Amino acid sequence: MAWLIIGAIVAGLGIAALAQSPANGDKEPLSASNPAPDGAMATAEILRRHGVAVTESDSFATTTSVLAGKPGATVFLYDRNGYLGPTQLQSLLQSAARVVVVAPGLRTLTGLGSEIHNAGVVPDSTSTLGAGCVQADPLAAGDVSGKGGFLYTGAEVTCYRPSSNDGGMYAASADGRLVVLGSTALLSNDLLQEEGNAALALRTLGPTPDLVWYLPGLGDVPSDGRPPTLNELAPPWVGFLGLWLAVVALLAVLWRGRRLGPLVFEPLPVVVKAVETAEGRARLYQDSRAVGQAADNLRSGTLTRLAKHFRLGPEAGADAVLDAVARKVDRPAQELRMLLLEHRPRTESELVQWAQSIETLEQEAIAQ
Structure with missing residues (x-):
């Protein structure tokens, strides 16, 4: 009987440990619930302790629903796979008081409709970057980590430039409603404590009482209906023309087909000028x-x-x-x-x- 009790206790402890294991938790990069090095749970928790209501969202419908009740909220957007289309991105810009986009690609930047565009990456030899501008948030944060960062140009405000000829890792519109951060390391649990990463992340994401932490998924890909088939796209005469071209091609092959002669042996090595x-x-x-x-x-x-x-x-x-x-x-x-x-x-x-x-x-x- 004692062995059965001990076995039940051990089994219960094992089930509890598995349920609380990080392997069963959120694994999405920069997720507010991910405690792993590439997650951003630390940033989200610090913002909550400073009075910012952080609402996590993994769908466009949930995000727009939250913004309908909180039009003055800030939206944190990390769309690493470029799921959102131009209509969805423009809707976020119009509904939110501020949109902070992290490491956006060409599709996302084009959909936002701003003049900001990619300008390369931070050189591997550059470990830290200075603000290099008079914008309040970067100026207060000071130096930040430049590891693995992307550079952007074309914005009214550009900070953290490796040199005067490069773009910056921080780009913002003139009214401050659109901010582009070129590095996921600034918010990650792994490097949040480095340099002024935490200061820049908190000042950029925490100016409003409400923050919507939005990580788009496959369900947010815009659907344009059933794509047309090849038969629907092709004109009616393609069928006859295709058959005729196939016959002509076969005749051309029979007429001009290369006929191989006997093999010619040549001593090696062959000297080529x-x-x-x-x-x-x-x-x-x-x-x-x-x-x-x-x-x-x-x-x-x-x-x-x-x-x-x-x-x-x-x-x-x-x-x-x-x-x-x-x-x-x-x-x-x-x-x-x-x-x-x-x-x-x-x-x-x-x-x-x-x-x-x-x-x-x-x-x-x-x-x-």
Whole structure:
């Protein structure tokens, strides 16, 4: 009898431990109920202790219902998969007093209809970022973690810029109703205590008494009805034309089909001239219209030859090469940067003209 009682107690303790285990809890990144390192339970709990009513939502219908009763609320939006469409995003902007979007992609930014757009990522060598602006919240928060952050530009207010030429990890509209945070680490349980992350997160999310913590799901994907089939999209004459084209293609194959002859044995190794390899690769680029790849190869080759000519060493960066060339040909470094690094040919004719320009520059630098 005693063994049965002990067994029942152990089984009860095991069931209770499993029920309270974090493995059975919320695992969504930046969820207000997720205690894991990538969750944001700590941020939500601190906001609640400071008097902010945090309402969690995982559907657009629930969010709009809450905003109908609390029009002055702030909406925290983390749509990492881009589920929401333009109509839904515009509805959130109109219904909420403020919308804070974390690490939005192109689809989300386009749907919001603002001028804010992506500007790259924070360099791996940058661990912290200074505010670099006069906006009240970033100025009070000070330095924050830049690890894994995204940069945005085009906003009236841009803060936390790695350099003057980059976008910022904090972007806001002029009226402050739309704020874009480019890093999930600012609110995560793992890095909330680092630098001024907590201060920036709390000041950005806590200006109003009510906060709707919204993480969209698959159920929020807008439905446009049943998509049309191929038969509905195609005109009536496609059926006859398709059959006729199939017959013509079969006749062409029988007429022009390649007939293989006997195998020819050739001793190895086969020596291929370098010029033939270069021409073959050039033809592949031309056939695939890979203008960008061809331009990158020309740019890399020019920089390599210039670095070798000026004896800068194999580890010399593009900026060092540009400085050496600028001093040699007596031209502004910014002009050379625009020509050699930043110019992106879009057509084959532009590629030819650009290749001639950088070849002339290389000849000038080497000749003098």
